[in-house]
Amino acid sequence: MDERTYTADAAPGDTVTVAGWVHELRDLGGIAFLIVRDTSGKIQVKLEKDEMDDELVETGLDVARESVVKIVGDVKEEPRAPTGVEIVPTDIEVIAEAETQLPLDPSGKVDAELPTRLDNRTLDVRRDESKAIFEIRSEVLRAVREEFRSFGSTEITTPKIVATGTEGGTELFPITYFGEEAFMNQSPQLFKQLMVGSGLERVFEIGPIFRAEEHNTPRHLNEATSIDFESAFFDHTEAMDVCEAVTKAAYEAVAENCTDELETLGIDDFEVPEEAFPRLTYEEAIERINATGELDEQLVWGDDLPTEGEHALGQDVGEHYFITDWPSEIKPFYIKDHDDDETLSTGFDMMHPRMELVSGGQREHRFDRLVEGFRKQGLNPDEFEYYTKMFKYGMPPHAGWAIGGERLIMTMLGLDNIREAVLFPRDRQRLSP
Structure with missing residues (x-):
């Protein structure tokens, strides 16, 4: 269909061929209107029953909603039409007829529950609101890639198929790989560290990760999109600087390039973070959580932060923020400790007031210390020999982080469920479509 015109480009005086889906039919007696939708928007097609060919009118009146059609006709100015123009057709071709009974209503006039929408995701993304989320997601990933490249990454x-788990534990998906046990990768962590020891030095990756996550909540997935960054000759503070810049770049791009989508979602107060994100130490974080009085029991040094504690602190801070200087014992083996206090790690988390978004830190680049870290966490360093041996051959100091792509979108748009931000979610109940 090389001659096709997108509906948004149809201008008065043009003779056009548009192709798309029948969004709606309005039959007003002597006149009827087809609303045809394509990726750029919608356009009105006018059917004047007494003045047009009977077969043409009949085709237009009989076509079921969501059928794929091709319309040839002249574009006229019509102030009363939704977009100010309409097509007076000379030909209507039904390319693919839709069934009259649809599992959900793409026009959005009849609500559908989230499970029904996910079962019929193709139809669901024909809804303006769902489409807007994924247009925004695409813009976020574009902006993130551009920002990474601006840092020379x-x-x-x-x-994504590995012999050993990145972090061990029970959150591994085992698979059979030509008769041998293998796993779906939990994170590109070890591989991106190996790459900063190569001639690349500064790298990023946007790709899937897999975790056999037991939690079945509105913010957990078993397959997620991880946005990863790693740089040689960086410490944890410099990694936080990049993390903040990338997050702000994503928000700025959406504010600049997704105004229509934000309007579709009813977001009229979209705020781009402008100030530097506060950086709280772990000790300060638990003190502030305890001071809120929201927890039944006071947190003590070494506790992980419970969800309700994160919420309380998020409400108290009210913006994106970092938690730094976590206890070494509760951070992964590859996180470097502070040189002047080995009880404190260089690990950090970046938080949205609703939830954790980022985990990062400076990495241990010294072979002996790295192997010791494996043993302290009950892992056998021999099983990670492909990784550890490269630290014998000149591994520079390095730092990095990973942000959950869906969590970034969820918090940015105020979505109630993380599954809204992924096309085909994988969770404990959903393996299809």
Whole structure:
């Protein structure tokens, strides 16, 4: 259909061929209107029953909603039409007829529950609101890639089938790989560290990660999109600087390039973070959580932050913020400790008031300390020999982080469920479509 015109480009005086879906039919007696929708918007097609060919009118009146059609006709100015123009057709072709009974209403006039929408995601993304979310998601990923490149980063892709888990534990998906046990990768962490020890030095990756997550909540997935960054000759503070810049760049791009989508979602107060994100130490964080009085029991040093504690602190801070200087014992083996206090790690989290978005830190680049870290966490360093041996050959100091792509979109748009931000979610109940 090389001659096709998008509905948004149809101008008075043009003779056009548009193709799309029948969004709605309005039959007013002597006149009827087809609303045809394509990726750029909607346009009105006028059917004057007494003045047009009977077969043409009949085709237009009989076509079911969501059928795919091709319309040829002249564009006229019509102030009363939704977009100010309409097409007077000379030909209507039904390319693909839709069934009259649809599992959900793409026009949005009849609400559908989230499970029904996810079961019929193709139809669901024909809804303006769902489409807007994924247009915004696409813009976020574009902006993130551009910001990474502005820092001189190289985009990489790393294996998703691995011999050992990145972090061990029970959150591993085992698979059979030509008769041997393998796992779906929990994170590109170890591979991106190996790459900063190569000639690339500064890398990023946007790709899937897999976790056999037991939680079945509105903010957990078993397959998620991880946005990862790693840089040689960086410490944890410099990694936080990049993290903040990338987050702000995503918001700025959406504010600048997705105004229609934000309007569709009813977001008229979209705020781009402008100030530097506060940086609280772990000790300050638990003190502020305890001071809110929201927890039944006071947190003590070494506790992980419970969800209700994160919420309380988020409400108290009221913006994106970092938590730094976590206890070494509760951060992964590859996180470097502070040189002047080995009880404190260089690990950090970046938080939205609703939830954690980022985990990062400076990495341990010294072979002996790295192997010791494995043993302290009950892991066998021999199983990670492909990774650890490269630290014998000149591994620079390095730092990085990972942000959950869906959580970024969820918090940015105020979505109630993380599944709204992924096309085909994978959770404990959903393996299809």
